[in-house]
Amino acid sequence: MAASIDYESKIPNNVELSSDKRLQRALEHWLPKYLDWWNEMGPTDFNDKEIYLRTAVSVDSAGWAQFGHVKMPDYRWGIFLAEQEPNKKIGFGDHAGEDAWQQVPGEYRNWLRRMIVTQADTEPASVEQQRLLAHTAPSLYDMRNLFQVNVEEGRHLWAMVYILHTYFGKDGREEAEELLERRSGNPDHPRILGTFNEPIQTWLDFFCFTMFTDRDGKFQLLSLAESGFDPLARTCRFMLTEEAHHMFVGQTGMGRIIQRACELMKEHPDSNPREHGGIDLDTIQRYINFWSSSSNDLFGGEVSSNSANFFGGSLKGRAWEMKKHEDHSALEAFKTLEIWDGSKVVSETVPMRNAMNEVLREEYIEDNQKGVNYWNKIIDEYGIDYELRLPHRRFNRNIGVFAGTRFDIDGNLMTEEHWDERKGDWLPSDEDREYIKSLMVPCHEQGKIAGWIAPPNKGINGNEFDFDYVRL
Amino acid sequence: MAEAATAPAATASDRKHYDFDLRPDQFTHWQLSVEGDIARLVMNVQEDKGERDGYVLKLNSYDIGVDIELASSIQWLRFTHPEVKCIVLSGALDRVFCSGANILMLRTSAHAFKVNFCKYTNETRLYLEDASASSGMKTLAALNGTASGGGYELALAADRILLVDDRSSAVSFPELPLLGVLPGTGGLTRVVDKRMVRRDLADVFSTVAEGVKGKRAVKWNLVDRVAALSKFPEVVEEEARALADSVEKTTTPGIELARIAPDYRDDGFDYEYVKVDIDEATRTGSITLTVPDSVGPSNADEAYAAGAAWWPLAAFRQLDDALCHLRLEYLEIGTFCLYTRGSADVMLGIDAVLESGKDHWFVNEVRHFLKRALKRLDLTARSFFAIADEGSCFAGTLLEMALAADRFYVLNDPDSPVTLGTSTMNAGPYPMSNGLTRLQTRFLGTPDSVDEILAVGGTFDAEQADDLGLATFAPDIIDWDDELRLAIEERASFSPDGLTGMEANLRFAGPETMETKIFGRLSAWQNWIFQRPNAVGERGALNCYGTPNRPEFAYART
């Protein structure tokens, strides 16, 4: 079987796969299972269609974005790590100043494996969550973007599996197989994180997901890109370039829905955009509230011993640790944050290392705000007096100190009864969901677009919007 | 280490008191329900309702308060729901069964409290095993999610362990890799002694913080079975049914188990039949147990009708409760005299009912309760001197208290007659942790002495007790007071740690059992590790856990 796989041409890589017998042997077992998984859980119904996709064939600027029509099962999922820096030193934590680890330190093997598996599990999960969306794509352009995101999440899985195969021995190989066995929403073997078990049924959810949930991925990758375990850091740095595209899809997708709402409001100032097949800004706000709050949960508890362990062990830094921060030990530093003491919100000062989840969440929220500002600019351009916003971080939380207590959209404490009365104002109602679902009618004709979303300003890779992004 | 600073109260004025005898409607952390012959105990620890401030009981982690409810549940079920054949233990949290003793609670507890806490939780685990062995009340640990540390140790006490297979839930012992200590509630012992996991696999298991899940957990015999998430409830029912059907039990109704709690006073506390006196100044105390004027119920049916008021059950529940209060509330009172009051003949009359009625479920339960209470006495790390003075009645069941004591002082004076005695209750129903009776343990080198004593039958006097080797000292009335005073004063002056170690070494002669290993070997190691700088020093693992610091070890091996 080994001889039948031509590694260099089938699997673009910069990890010398053709001379790495160990990795070849691990991939021989895993690759067929991966393809089985894709054929079962990916966007299966479009497997025989040609899609205009970007493929990375090398890490340099010429190679990382090669465009062409390709059938998804033939997509060349590659293994790429950002270029190795010579004499790389560990930048933070208790090992700062030591040579970056090129092998897994035994002491941290289990923690690293857990971190990598948790991150890796989200990659195939999102493909599974999105697998039926293409049927209701509002345009070929959007369908293509969806598939691009899907194949790249597949490649992210490859990237993580490469690390597991190369550095974690038998355990790593077992974990790599289990990544293909867990299934989003499966009652018996669900994906590890709750958010990744909810199906994404509509394109509004998809755009919210790529805006907010993929952005959690960005920040996790940013913090792992600082890791003292160099192969992991390099892998994550390369993944970040792809992740940026996913957020582009989310942010501009939402922007185009908002734009369409504004157009309809201008055309019909006296009626709700819903009456004209659009999505009203209030509904959009409710979806923002839902997805941003559930993505806030993904950063974990406000005060966490794991986060202290991971930082102290030089395994997971802050976002832009080396660029943005000066004290890379963070041992003497403290952070004052708001927590819930069982009856009220209080300020508590905790060791900085234990507050790293919150530090990362703050950066994340700041980044989200930039996207919201972009949307508000669109509304502004139409001269409409309306401002979209992010909900307070205490709103609708299921993880962390604020879980189990009700807070309104501004973070004010409220009773359960009051919450029940008001939650329909803030979170999508069944009726909202029904309405959005009713809009999910396919528009698969080249150059055409559904009525609830505006076309993009420009197409992909210098092409027009009117282009055969998907050959149906 | 935070010794003393945050230790539970240890002076009379601000002593913290616990309630060790709770009923399901008083529970905070467990939901208990009984349906037919199956009881369900669901752990749902309320984070903010720990026994004291300074820690949050996250992820179904426990403190003494959580364990008291568990212990109360088992006792209550055995008497009030004798029809129950299977207890199903599970967790109310999503994907978490129980994550063991709360680390912050341990870190902020004084050493002495910590050891008494561990001992109590160990006794509770053994209660589960005793309920299975003695009352046909089996336990199914239905692990709905990860069981780590003490959570898995709790599961190990069950007859069967079922683990959900959701590709992430595991059983684990993270103590060594994460905290630099050991699973202190019998975990290591039960893994190799009870479940007979191969020692090399047990080694791997105990050093991987995230534990072992799924099929491998079954293969290594860490659990008996795994079941997919969607099938889990169904398999729990199937397993519970099978366990329940494996035993025959009574269908007569249980008894009401009246709640007991001490009446506190400044210098001790009281119950109906048990009185505890404390002298703070000398760090000494006494426990006095009183036998009623008459035997009361003369057969099993009458005893059953008397229920919780039947003297042996009432008095020993009070003794058992008193020991718990002494252990966790009066830590600095180190030396106790054990007194009895009443007629030896009445005591032997009650023993006769305990013996003749043993086939009745209720009498059987009472016998096993007395066994457990006496074990609690054996395992209490205080010096005990039993004092047979005038008016005492160390006979039969009560002679066991004297045999459990470190020394037995018997007043031997014709002007102040003392009556002692034996019954069949000294010949087997109350084995110690080592599996032997107290007489067998006492006369390990001269087994004939046991037969000789039992052959006497009925009551005998101080002189004969001394001849039979029952008395440690048998002074006459002239020497009595001085002899006792000196012995107690001397005892109270010794190093408490030295005494604890010596007594534990001397009390459990004879064979090792899983139980003696749990209490002796394991808790001794654990207590030693818990005191070492590698665990509790400034950069010890237990102290660093959850803080920004990582541990630094002194690597010299002992």
Ligand SMILES: [Fe+2]
């Ligand atoms: Fe990704």
Ligand SMILES: [Fe+2]
């Ligand atoms: Fe992504």
